[in-house]
Structures are given as C-alpha cells and as structure tokens.
Amino acid sequence: MSAAPLRIGLAGLGTVGIGVVKIVQDHADLIARRTGRSVVITAVSARDRAKNRDADLSAYAWESDPIALARRDDVDVFIEVMGGHDGPAKRATETAIAAGKDVVSANKALLAHHGQALALAAESAGRVIRFEAAVAGGIPVIKALTEGLAGNQIKRVMGVMNGSCNYILTRMQNEGLTYAEVFDAAQQLGYLEADPNLDVGGIDAGHKLALLASIAFGTKVSFDAVELEGIGKVSIDDIRLAADMGYRIKLLGVAQMTGRGLEQRMTPCLVPADSPLGQLQGGTNMVVLEGDSVGQIVLRGPGAGTGPTASAVMADVLDIARGTRLSTFGQPASTLADPVAAISTTPASYYMRMTLLDKPGALAKIATCLGEAGVSIDQMRQYGHEGTLAPVLIVTHKATRADIDHAMGRFDATGVMAEAPVAIRIEEV
Amino acid sequence: MSAAPLRIGLAGLGTVGIGVVKIVQDHADLIARRTGRSVVITAVSARDRAKNRDADLSAYAWESDPIALARRDDVDVFIEVMGGHDGPAKRATETAIAAGKDVVSANKALLAHHGQALALAAESAGRVIRFEAAVAGGIPVIKALTEGLAGNQIKRVMGVMNGSCNYILTRMQNEGLTYAEVFDAAQQLGYLEADPNLDVGGIDAGHKLALLASIAFGTKVSFDAVELEGIGKVSIDDIRLAADMGYRIKLLGVAQMTGRGLEQRMTPCLVPADSPLGQLQGGTNMVVLEGDSVGQIVLRGPGAGTGPTASAVMADVLDIARGTRLSTFGQPASTLADPVAAISTTPASYYMRMTLLDKPGALAKIATCLGEAGVSIDQMRQYGHEGTLAPVLIVTHKATRADIDHAMGRFDATGVMAEAPVAIRIEEV
Numbered sequence: 071m072s073a074a075p076l077r078i079g080l081a082g083l084g085t086v087g088i089g090v091v092k093i094v095q096d097h098a099d100l101i102a103r104r105t106g107r108s109v110v111i112t113a114v115s116a117r118d119r120a121k122n123r124d125a126d127l128s129a130y131a132w133e134s135d136p137i138a139l140a141r142r143d144d145v146d147v148f149i150e151v152m153g154g155h156d157g158p159a160k161r162a163t164e165t166a167i168a169a170g171k172d173v174v175s176a177n178k179a180l181l182a183h184h185g186q187a188l189a190l191a192a193e194s195a196g197r198v199i200r201f202e203a204a205v206a207g208g209i210p211v212i213k214a215l216t217e218g219l220a221g222n223q224i225k226r227v228m229g230v231m232n233g234s235c236n237y238i239l240t241r242m243q244n245e246g247l248t249y250a251e252v253f254d255a256a257q258q259l260g261y262l263e264a265d266p267n268l269d270v271g272g273i274d275a276g277h278k279l280a281l282l283a284s285i286a287f288g289t290k291v292s293f294d295a296v297e298l299e300g301i302g303k304v305s306i307d308d309i310r311l312a313a314d315m316g317y318r319i320k321l322l323g324v325a326q327m328t329g330r331g332l333e334q335r336m337t338p339c340l341v342p343a344d345s346p347l348g349q350l351q352g353g354t355n356m357v358v359l360e361g362d363s364v365g366q367i368v369l370r371g372p373g374a375g376t377g378p379t380a381s382a383v384m385a386d387v388l389d390i391a392r393g394t395r396l397s398t399f400g401q402p403a404s405t406l407a408d409p410v411a412a413i414s415t416t417p418a419s420y421y422m423r424m425t426l427l428d429k430p431g432a433l434a435k436i437a438t439c440l441g442e443a444g445v446s447i448d449q450m451r452q453y454g455h456e457g458t459l460a461p462v463l464i465v466t467h468k469a470t471r472a473d474i475d476h477a478m479g480r481f482d483a484t485g486v487m488a489e490a491p492v493a494i495r496i497e498e499v
Numbered sequence: 500m501s502a503a504p505l506r507i508g509l510a511g512l513g514t515v516g517i518g519v520v521k522i523v524q525d526h527a528d529l530i531a532r533r534t535g536r537s538v539v540i541t542a543v544s545a546r547d548r549a550k551n552r553d554a555d556l557s558a559y560a561w562e563s564d565p566i567a568l569a570r571r572d573d574v575d576v577f578i579e580v581m582g583g584h585d586g587p588a589k590r591a592t593e594t595a596i597a598a599g600k601d602v603v604s605a606n607k608a609l610l611a612h613h614g615q616a617l618a619l620a621a622e623s624a625g626r627v628i629r630f631e632a633a634v635a636g637g638i639p640v641i642k643a644l645t646e647g648l649a650g651n652q653i654k655r656v657m658g659v660m661n662g663s664c665n666y667i668l669t670r671m672q673n674e675g676l677t678y679a680e681v682f683d684a685a686q687q688l689g690y691l692e693a694d695p696n697l698d699v700g701g702i703d704a705g706h707k708l709a710l711l712a713s714i715a716f717g718t719k720v721s722f723d724a725v726e727l728e729g730i731g732k733v734s735i736d737d738i739r740l741a742a743d744m745g746y747r748i749k750l751l752g753v754a755q756m757t758g759r760g761l762e763q764r765m766t767p768c769l770v771p772a773d774s775p776l777g778q779l780q781g782g783t784n785m786v787v788l789e790g791d792s793v794g795q796i797v798l799r800g801p802g803a804g805t806g807p808t809a810s811a812v813m814a815d816v817l818d819i820a821r822g823t824r825l826s827t828f829g830q831p832a833s834t835l836a837d838p839v840a841a842i843s844t845t846p847a848s849y850y851m852r853m854t855l856l857d858k859p860g861a862l863a864k865i866a867t868c869l870g871e872a873g874v875s876i877d878q879m880r881q882y883g884h885e886g887t888l889a890p891v892l893i894v895t896h897k898a899t900r901a902d903i904d905h906a907m908g909r910f911d912a913t914g915v916m917a918e919a920p921v922a923i924r925i926e927e928v
Contacts, residue, residue, distance in 0.1 A: 093650050093792055103717060103830045104649050202647070208793035210647025217646075217823075218631070218639025220533050221522050221813025288532060346799065349778065363522055364637035364810035370775065370797040381793035384650025394646075394823045401532045 073107035076391045079145030079171070081136040081162055082152035083116035083123055086176055086203070089380025090149060091125045101384075105391035115139040140166035147172045147390055149383060151203075155179030167192045167199070174386040176203035176379055182277035182293040185284070189403035199398045200386035205278040206231050206355040208378025209371040210385060215285050215359055216400040222361025224286035226326040228499065232275035233353030233373040234261045235301050235321040240351050243309050243318065249302065261353075271300035272321060276336040279323035282357070283334050285400040287327045288407055292334070295411035299337040308423060308492060311463055312340050315449070317421065318348040322497055331410030340421050340496040346370070347499050358499065417468040418498065419448060424481070424491035428458040432486035436462070439484065443477035445469040459488050465496070502536035505820045508574030508600070510565040510591055511581035512545035512552055515605055515632070518809025519578060520554045530813075534820035544568040569595035576601045576819055578812060580632075584608035596621045596628070603815040605632035605808060611706035611722040614713070618832035628827045629815035634707040635660050635784045637807025638800040639814060644714050644788055645829040651790025653715035655755040657928065661704035662782030662802040663690045664730050664750040669780050672738050672747065678731065690782075700729035701750060705765040708752035711786070712763050714829040716756045717836055721763070724840035728766040737852060737921060740892055741769050744878070746850065747777040751926055760841030769850050769925040775799070776928050787928065846897040847927065848877060853910070853920035857887045861915035865891070868913065872906035874898040888917050894925070 078094070080087055094101070094111050102108045113131035115138075133139040140148050140162045148166035150173065152159045159180050166173050173192065175181060181188070181201055192199045202212045206229065215224070230236050234256060241252045253270065256262050268274045280293040301321050312319050317340040325334045341347045346368050350356050355373030360366050372378040389396075399406060426432040433452070440447060449465040466474070474493050481487045507523070509516055523530070523540050531537045542560035544567075562568040569577050569591045577595035579602060581588045588609050595602050602621065604610060610617070610630055621628045631641045635658065644656070659665050663685060670681045682699065685691050697703045709722040730750050741748050746769040754763045770776045775797050779785050784802030789795050801807040818825075828835060855861040862881070869876060878894040895903070903922050910916045 089792065097650065097652060100652060100717075101650065103834055106831070209796060210643045213642060213647045214639045217818060218642045218814050219810065220817040221526065221530065221810050223526060223529060288529075344778075346775070346778075349773075349775075361810060363518065363806035363813075365801045365804075365807055367638060368797075368799040370799070372794045375794075377792035378794055381648065381650050381790060384792075385647050388649040389646060392825060394825075396821060396823075402535070405532055 075108040075110045077110055077112045077144055077146045078149055078387065079139045079142055079147070080111055080114045080149045081139050082150065083114060084151065085376040086151040086379045086383065087116070088123055088125050089376040090151065090383050091127065093380055093384050101388060105388055107391055109387060109391050112144045113139055113142055136162035137165045140171065141169045145171055147174060147387060149387070150175045150177055151383065153177060155183045160184060163188060164191065167195055167197055170195060170197065172197050172390050173199045174383055175199060175201045176383055178204040178274065178277040178281065182280045182291055185281065185291040185398065186403055186406065189398035192398060193403055198390065198395055200389065201281070202386050203379045203382035205281055206357050207371065207373040207375065208381045209355060209357060209369045209373070210382065211282070211357045211369050212285065213385070214367065214369060215282060216396065219359055219361045219364055219367070220400070222363050225360040225362060226324065227282045227286045227357070227359055228347070228497065229279065229282070229323045229355065229357035230320050230347060230350055231278045231323055231355050231357065231373060232269055232321060233355060234269040235275065236350060237261060237353045238270070239301060239304065239309070239319055239321065242306055243313065246306065248306050249304060267300070270302055272298045272336040275321060275323055279325055279334055279336050283325035283332065284406065286325060287332055287409070288401055289332055289409035290406045292409050292411065295332070295409065296334040296336055297413055301338055304338050308494065311423060312421060313343065315421070315463065315465060316343050317341060317496065318343050319494065320347060320350070322347065324497060326416065328412055328415055330415050331412030333412050333416060338494055340494055341499050345499045415470060417470050419468055419496040420466045420474050421494045421496055422464040422466065422491060424462050425488040426460045426462055427486050427488050428460050429486055432460070433462065435484040435486050436481065439480040440466070440477045442480065443473050445473050445477050471495070504537040504539045506539055506541045506573055506575045507578055507816065508568045508571055508576070509540055509543045509578045510568050511579065512543060513580065514805040515580040515808045515812065516545070517552055517554050518805040519580065519812050520556065522809055522813050530817060534817055536820055538816060538820050541573045542568055542571055565591035566594045569600065570598045574600055576603060576816060578816070579604045579606055580812065582606055584612045589613060592617060593620065596624055596626055599624060599626065601626050601819050602628045603812055604628060604630045605812055607633040607703065607706040607710065611709045611720055614710065614720040614827065615832055615835065618827035621827060622832055627819065627824055629818065630710070631815050632808045632811035634710055635786050636800065636802040636804065637810045638784060638786060638798045638802070639811065640711070640786045640798050641714065642814065643796065643798060644711060645825065648788055648790045648793055648796070651792050653788065653790050655753065655789040656711045656715045656786070657926065658708065658711070658752045658784065658786035659749050659776060659779055660707045660752055660784050660786065660802060661698055661750060662784060663698040664704065665779060666690060666782045667699070668730060668733065668738070668748055668750065671735055672742065675735065677735050678733060696729070699731055701727045701765040704750060704752055708754055708763055708765050712754035712761065713835065715754060716761055716838065717830055718761055718838035719835045721838050721840065724761070724838065725763040725765055726842055730767055733767050737923065740852060741850060742772065744850070744892065744894060745772050746770060746925065747772050748923065749776060749779070751776065753926060755845065757841055757844055759844045760839030762841050762845060767923055769923055770928050774928045844899060846899050848897055848925040849895045849903050850923045850925055851893040851895065851920060853891050854917040855889045855891055856915050856917050857884070857889050858915055861889065862891065864913040864915050865910065868909040869895070869906045871909065872902050874902050874906050900924070
C-alpha cells in the first residue's frame with residue numbers, strides 16, 4: 071500500500087459523527103483493503119468538548135471552530151455532519167472548498183438552499199462535494215441515480231423520504247389513532263426535529279426531493295419550486311376510507327420533467343396498498359427511480375439513524391479514497407439548466423371525500439359540478455349514515471389538479487356541502 | 500469538452516448489444532453532459548453480419564471475429580455481451596485485457612468461472628473489468644454493494660436473481676398450476692435459456708450469487724462451492740401449504756460469512772408472504788444487502804431484458820468515461836481470500852411436509868424422531884384426509900440442516916411414513 075493516507079476532518083460529533091468515528095476505527099483494515107490506502111481522522115470539531123461521547127477521540131486534534139478545522143493542512147476531506155442550512159455549516163463548507171478540501175456532507179438543507187453555489191465553487195477549485203447521506207439515509211440512492219442509471223433519461227423520481235412522517239401515518243393506519251395523538255407520541259420519542267414542521271411540513275423531504283430532481287433532470291436545485299404540503303391535515307377518516315378502497319396515504323415526493331417544465335411535489339398521496347410504496351411501514355424510506363431504458367428500480371432501507379447515515383457518509387469517503395471524482399449533481403454545475411417550474415400539470419386520478427347534506431338530488435349536483443369541470447367519476451361510494459349528513463367518496467378518472475380545484479370551486483354554490491371537501495392525488499406507481 | 504472520445508468495441512449484437520447501440524446513439528448529448536466527453540462505438544462484432552438488427556450500424560467497423568475486435572487500436576473499452584463461459588467470449592476478453600482495453604461484461608457465467616484469473620490479468624495490466632449487467636439486470640447492485648456499502652462489513656446477501664424461476668413459482672402460486680405446466684408455458688414463451696437447467700437448476704442465479712459473495716466478503720469467486728438446488732422439485736402442494744402458513748416459496752440465494760466459513764446457497768426457501776421478497780411477483784428481481792452499519796437495504800427491479808441490461812452495461816461504460824477505476828471485485832484480486840466453503844451450518848426454521856399412514860401413534864413417532872435429533876416443533880398442522888393417508892405439516896424451531904437430515908433419516912424406521920418427507924428452509928428475512 072503505497073498511497074498516502076486519506077485524512078479526514080470531522081465537523082460534528084452528534085450521533086452521525088460518532089457513527090463515522092466508529093466505522094473509521096473498527097473497519098480500518100477493511101477500508102484499506104477496499105481503497106488501497108488508509109483512511110484516518112486527524113481532527114474533529116464540535117461545540118462542547120467536555121460532552122461524553124462514547125468514543126475515543128484522544129488521537130484527534132480538537133478544533134472548537136469548524137472553520138478552523140476546514141482550513142487545517144492535515145485534512146484532505148472535510149466531513150460536515152453539523153446540520154443547519156446557514157451559519158457555521160455553510161461557512162465551514164465554503165472555507166473547506168476554498169482551502170482545497172473535498173467535502174462530504176449529510177446536510178440536505180444546506181445543499182437544497184446553496185447546492186448550486188457550493189458545487190460551482192468546488193468544481194472551479196477542482197474539488198468534489200458528495201452527499202449520499204443527505205438523501206434517504208443509508209440507501210445509496212444518490213449513487214444509484216448519478217452512476218447506476220447514468221445511461222438513462224430519467225422519467226420520474228418518487229419517494230417516501232421522511233421516516234417520521236411515515237411512522238406517523240403508519241401508526242394512524244395500524245392503530246386507528248388521530249394525527250394529533252401520534253404526533254405527540256412521536257415528539258416524546260424524539261422522532262421529530264426540534265422544529266417539527268421540518269418533518270411533518272414536508273420541508274426535510276422536500277429538500278431531498280429537490281436534490282434528486284437536480285441530478286435526475288440536469289437542472290439547478292430548486293427547492294423553492296417544490297410544491298409542499300405536509301401531513302398535518304391527513305385525517306384518520308381519510309386513512310380509513312382510502313384503505314377501504316385499497317389505498318394507503320403516504321407523504322410522497324414526485325419529480326418529473328413534463329412538456330411544461332419540471333414538476334416537484336412533496337404532498338400526501340394515495341398509492342395502492344399492495345404496491346411497494348403502499349406496503350412501506352414505519353420509519354423505513356423508499357425511493358423509486360424510473361429510467362427510459364431500465365424501467366423501474368425500487369430502493370428500500372433505513373432513512374435515518376446513526377449506522378445508516380454514517381454508512382452513507384463513509385461510502386462517499388471511500389469513493390474519494392479510491393480516486394472517484396464526480397460532479398456534485400452528476401454533471402458540471404455550470405451545465406445545469408434553470409428549471410421551469412410547473413405545478414400540477416400531470417393528470418392523475420383523485421380521491422375525493424365530501425360530506426353532503428341529506429337532501430334530494432345532492433349527489434346529482436356534485437356529479438354535475440364534476441362533469442362541468444371535465445372530471446369524470448371512476449368509483450363512488452356513499453356510506454351509511456345517521457342524521458342528515460351523508461359521507462361520499464369519489465375516485466375520479468385522470469384529471470389535472472386545476473380541473474379538480476375548478477370542480478371543488480363549484481361545490482359551494484350547490485348548497486349541499488356540509489363541510490369543505492378533501493381531494494388527494496392518487497399517484498400511479 | 501476537451502477530453503478525447505471514449506471508443507467502444509461492442510462484441511455481441513443480440514438484444515442487449517442492440518440496446519447498447521440505441522443508448523449510445525439516442526443519448527449522445529446526455530452522456531457527454533454527464534461524463535464530460537463523448538462516448539462512441541467504433542467497431543462491432545457478431546456472427547452473422549447479414550442479420551436484420553433494427554439498428555443503424557453503418558458507421559461502425561465490422562469484425563467477424565471478436566478477438567480481432569478486442570485488438571483494435573481504435574477501441575478503448577471492450578463490451579462483451581456475447582455470452583458463454585468458455586470459447587470466444589473468454590478468449591476475446593483475455594485478448595482485450597492483454598491489448599490494454601478496459602472490459603465491460605454482462606457475462607455472469609464467464610466471470611463466475613474465470614473471474615479471478617481475468618481480474619488478476621486486468622489489474623496487473625492496469626485495466627478494469629466491470630460487470631453490473633451480469634447480476635440482477637438493471638438493478639445497480641454491484642455498485643450498491645461495492646461502493647454504496649463499502650464502509651460496511653457485509654453480514655448477508657440474499658436475492659431472487661432469476662426472473663424465469665420467479666415467474667414459474669409465481670404462476671404456480673397464483674394459478675394453481677403444476678411445475679410441469681408452467682415450465683412448458685415458459686419455454687414456449689422463450690423465457691428459458693436454450694439449456695433450461697441454467698435457469699430452473701439455479702445455475703444462472705448461482706453464478707450471480709457467487710459474484711456478489713466475492714465482493715461482499717473479499718473472497719475469490721467460488722461458484723463450485725454454491726449449494727445449488729433448482730425449482731424442479733417444488734410441488735404445487737408445497738406452494739399451497741406454505742401459503743396456508745403465511746409463506747411463499749422462492750428460489751433464494753443466500754451468502755453469509757459464518758465462523759465456519761462462507762455459506763453460499765441457491766435453493767428453494769420459504770419467506771414470509773408479507774416480506775418484500777415474499778411479495779415479489781413474476782420476472783422482477785430483488786437483492787437484499789445487509790451491512791453492520793447500514794442494516795438492510797432492498798433493491799428491486801427488472802432482472803433481464805434489453806433496456807435494463809443495456810442500462811447496466813452503460814452505467815459501467817459511463818463510469819469508465821468519468822474516470823472511475825475500481826478493482827473488479829471491490830479490492831485487488833490478489834488480496835481476495837480463498838474462501839472456506841461451509842455448508843448449511845446456519846440454523847433456520849424448517850417447513851416439513853410428510854404423509855403419514857393413519858396408524859395410532861404415527862405422529863408421536865415422528866415427533867420422537869425430531870426430538871431425538873434435537874429438533875423442536877414450533878407449529879404443526881394435520882389436515883383432514885380420506886382413506887389411510889394423513890398429510891402433516893410441521894414448522895420447526897431453529898435447527899441446522901444436519902439435524903433436520905438426521906431426523907428425516909430416522910423417519911423410515913418408524914414404519915408410518917407413506918412418502919418421502921419434504922423439508923424446506925425458512926429464511927429469516
């Protein structure tokens with residue numbers, strides 16, 4: 071083994087950082103066999119040096135400032151597992167690139183907001199930024215998309231990429247609990263970010279989708295163009311009734327290039343209960359990649375946690391140790407196109423739930439609204455009821471969201487609608 | 500774009516070869532964007548030049564001999580999609596390496612038999628051999644294992660990797676047909692190799708498993724040590740009764756490193772019906788990778804076909820175009836260990852089906868045999884019957900195959916066994 075050791079500077083000693091330390095320490099021989107060189111940590115950085123971290127860090131230089139770490143001469147690769155999309159993580163990453171380091175990041179927020187600028191800086195400095203750990207935890211999906219499917223024009227990328235949301239929806243489904251009940255339990259278990267809206271608002275998953283879309287379609291990351299809707303309005307009624315029709319409700323990310331531009335949605339969707347996405351339980355993630363040659367590839371695995379995330383970080387480190395040099399988003403950042411954002415132009419079937427006043431002709435009035443908006447009905451169920459309210463479920467044939475919204479806009483004037491209707495997209499998987 | 504074009508010599512113009520031609524022709528721009536250089540075919544080779552191939556090959560030099568193709572000065576990468584584990588494919592691959600070409604191969608049989616020698620030759624010549632297309636078609640599983648999980652000690656690799664076998668087993672299950680009936684249908688549909696034993700005997704899938712095991716465990720490919728059992732003896736009775744107990748029967752490959760050595764099995768197994776493997780229908784493939792940090796990753800996709808296989812070939816070509824240089828089996832071939840083959844030492848639950856003569860104490864005698872062999876019973880079902888034969892199903896607690904065989908060896912002497920008993924491993928997934 072003649073190559074010089076690859077020297078890591080590790081910024082962030084939370085659970086993921088400590089997971090990285092353990093892999094480097096426990097698998098030194100295995101890593102050297104696989105890369106032809108040794109991979110060592112030379113320096114680390116975190117806020118509180120005194121904290122007990124269940125790992126022996128005594129051999130590593132300590133920097134209290136990640137920016138100082140990023141500048142060290144004895145660092146070849148700067149690993150950023152601090153988090154936060156502005157502030158120290160951003161400045162330290164910029165510093166590392168300017169100082170000629172390669173960067174491995176688990177920071178989806180940073181990359182979703184500043185990925186283009188960081189990639190341009192890295193590529194003009196001849197350095198790489200890799201971020202396998204930022205999307206879908208331990209699943210090697212960035213690699214599968216950027217490299218494994220590189221010969222394909224990508225048609226669509228889909229995924230359940232926030233384990234906390236899937237955990238909440240799965241428990242609601244399995245135990246018949248309300249959103250509020252499971253949300254509270256998840257928060258007590260520490261499953262949610264300090265700002266839970268990052269999870270349940272779909273923001274975290276939206277970051278991941280925006281990163282995948284950039285690679286898939288050769289466009290600049292455009293998180294702001296992701297149509298975001300969290301799971302806070304998903305009711306136990308909808309989960310039950312969707313199940314009754316053979317569906318599951320998931321917070322599903324979908325990115326696809328259409329004739330009108332790039333669609334990026336991170337919204338609750340119905341998927342068939344017997345599909346791989348429909349069967350996904352708990353915190354597990356799943357990403358579906360569709361290419362013109364390969365067809366459909368489904369990847370499933372742990373979306374978070376110390377080991378899985380550290381595994382993804384180390385995959386990037388080992389690539390660098392092996393000499394693999396790739397553009398951040400699969401092609402030079404300077405060649406990425408400005409995406410035209412397109413909202414909801416791809417037709418789909420929709421699940422609609424409404425509560426009608428029990429008046430003669432009520433259903434006919436609703437059906438007329440739908441027909442006038444060009445929406446045709448595939449299935450309809452009216453449930454038995456007490457009193458004067460009649461719950462009605464409709465599955466439409468394919469329609470655009472605009473047509474659905476148009477129809478719903480007409481519902482009010484019918485005078486038969488007891489509550490605001492619900493419409494949820496059924497994604498074809 | 501300053502880099503010189505990457506020049507392909509394509510040996511084999513069957514469906515996969517033509518699939519490669521189409522990707523190179525249709526996606527020239529996309530490939531150049533992603534790799535920073537153009538990828539061109541300069542020369543092709545096949546047996547019959549006159550054959551109509553539904554692709555414009557007029558711009559390419561023609562070689563009737565793949566060995567002459569492998570030697571051409573205007574070829575950088577030799578793609579071998581001819582097939583056959585000896586003869587021209589082997590000689591042409593050897594020639595390409597000796598002539599300083601990188602090699603991309605879809606030939607699982609060649610690599611399973613000669614991978615070590617070819618890898619040694621390539622690595623001492625400074626060339627790479629890549630073979631994503633040889634395992635699980637379009638699923639980027641070689642990449643996921645070699646690179647995506649490179650920081651993990653791999654604990655187990657499992658997979659359904661022969662679509663024809665899964666097609667047969669799925670149709671038996673869904674339509675209640677016998678093996679012979681579906682085998683004939685599959686043969687008429689052209690789903691089976693010219694020698695169908697390559698499929699139904701588990702040989703093709705065994706080749707794939709041996710390649711994955713080499714990468715996973717850092718050992719020389721040892722196909723001869725794969726415990727092989729095809730699906731020819733899987734009866735519709737077992738499929739029905741296993742389903743009744745909540746299982747599916749799959750031709751499942753399992754490779755794991757144990758204290759006693761490397762276990763490699765490609766045999767019919769029971770898996771839970773509601774697991775991802777149990778839910779796999781038809782010709783789709785699935786590979787499960789388990790690492791010490793990452794946990795379980797499941798990859799699902801098309802295991803064969805023009806587009807998927809060509810997609811995998813092109814992933815390797817694009818890696819080479821991007822400058823990625825990896826050892827054939829994830830570490831230098833000279834460092835791969837000689838595996839110690841271990842057979843069936845990992846305990847599992849077993850499904851046992853037996854037909855007993857309806858004599859008093861028959862079941863007790865069987866239970867005694869099992870107990871004396873150290874096998875304990877988890878579940879037992881005796882089915883209603885007419886006449887003097889009583890079908891009995893047993894699911895054991897975990898036992899080794901040796902213990903199960905030991906117990907079955909005692910059954911004969913009981914005088915209550917009407918037919919030879921069946922025992923099938925239940926793999927924990």
